[in-house]
Amino acid sequence: GAGVSQTPSNKVTEKGKYVELRCDPISGHTALYWYRQSLGQGPEFLIYFQGTGAADDSGLPNDRFFAVRPEGSVSTLKIQRTERGDSxxxxxxxxxxxxxxxxxxxxxxxxxxxxT
Amino acid sequence: AQSVAQPEDQVNVAEGNPLTVKCTYSVSGNPYLFWYVQYPNRGLQFLLKYITGDNLVKGSYGFEAEFNKSQTSFHLKKPSALVSDSALYFCAVRDPNYGNEKLTFGTGTRLTIIP
Structure with a gap:
């Protein structure tokens, strides 16, 4: 069956801009997670959803980062006022x-x- | 707090030889342990897990791992390496206390199988 899909595969944006990253989980999966992987590092936890609610957002680095999962399936990670360190x-x-x-x-x- | 250490950034093994990729962990209780593999420009692929039971767990592509509670280790092993096993390997731990779902990953070990 279909795996987890993410769009876009690549996103280039200017410092200070707003971006949205989309995730389509495996059908029927109730839990959804976001991680961030910097070059040469392992993935770092950002946020976890069980259904529509964020059950654990302790990994979000600051209030510029926000994620939603309004219908309990697709999730969007939103980053405001992007910084070069968000790459x-x-x-x-x-x-x-x-x-x-x-x-x-x-x-x-x-x-x-x-x-950039 | 939960943490994972992968002491080797790079492991080189001749094709056909046994391989070991090391992992040690730290959690407050009994751990859930995982190995993932990452190929270039692809996501993480699940290899195997230890939750409870037999300390030796078997996973995909002929890999296995041994949970050692006294040494807090979960080393990944394969009896005979293939060139196609060359990839980046990540060990991860989860403290199974209620409500904690996050995985904590090590920094990864690059495995290169030499033909």
Whole structure:
């Protein structure tokens, strides 16, 4: 079946601009996660949704970052007043809660954000 | 707090030889442990996990990992390496306390299999 998809695959924006990154999780997965991966590093957790609500947003670096999941499926990560330090690959993952095999998270290909 | 250490940035192994990629972890309780692989320009692919039970877990592509609680380790292994195993490998841990869903990743180990 279809995996996690993310759009766009690449985004170049100017410092100070607003960007939106989209994630389509695997159909039927109730949990959705956003991570950020900087060059040479492992992914770092940003936010986790269970259904429509953000259950844990402790990884969001500051209030310029915001994410929504209004219908419990597609999610959008929004970054205001982008800074060069926001340049990274933004990864989305999903998982199915409620079964013993549900612990792993399945990742999308990522959106590479470059802030110039 | 939960953390993971991958002490080797780079591991080189001759094709056909056994391989080991090291991982140690720190969590407050019993850990959930994972290995992921990342190929160039592709997302992370799940390889295997340890949740509970047998300390030796088997995963995709012939990989396995051994959970060692006393050494707080979860090393990834394969008996005979293939050139196609060359990739970036990440170990991750999750503290299974209620409400904690986030994975904490190591910095990754680049595995190169030499033909």
């Amino acid at each position: 990274a690959v933004y990864l989305c993952a999903s998982s199915f809660r409620g079964a013993p095999s549900s612990y792993e998270q399945y990742f999308g290909p990522g959106t590479r954000l470059t802030v």
